[in-house]
């Protein structure tokens with residue numbers, strides 16, 4: 001009998017900036033688009049905005065993550081996309097999907113930490129952020 005292992009899950013953490021000149025109304029649209037798609041795809045994680053930058057943690061199987069990443073990369077409403085961490089070390093307390101607004105000092109802590117420490121800093125940020 002052949003046993004197939006389930007595809008491993010990956011965690012990705014990104015930051016990017018709202019493209020200068022973009023109407024703030026777009027932030028709400030981006031949040032809604034991500035929420036709809038992630039809920040239907042079963043992707044877990046969070047998207048936060050600090051008034052200037054987005055940060056986003058996504059957990060899921062590789063092909064779903066790749067799809068989400070391609071959307072973000074090709075979306076003209078954000079620029080300077082940077083991957084802070086990618087790995088299979090899935091933290092236990094990743095929300096199903098949530099989004100909202102965070103403070104820029106908390107987001108600085110995430111960006112300055114980098115790597116796996118950035119993931120931990122991001123999850124701490126969610127506790128103090130205004131989420132849906």
Ligand SMILES: Cc1cc2nc3c(=O)[nH]c(=O)nc-3n(C[C@H](O)[C@H](O)[C@H](O)COP(=O)(O)O)c2cc1C
Pocket residue numbers: 016030033034035037038047054056058068071072074075077078
């Ligand atoms: C910073 C940023 C992060 C985004 N994150 C996601 C995401 O995680 N998942 C998603 O589905 N869409 C996300 N979006 C929105 C998609 O880029 C957008 O829905 C898509 O490009 C629109 O494609 P469509 O017109 O084919 O629906 C994000 C956009 C930005 C600017």
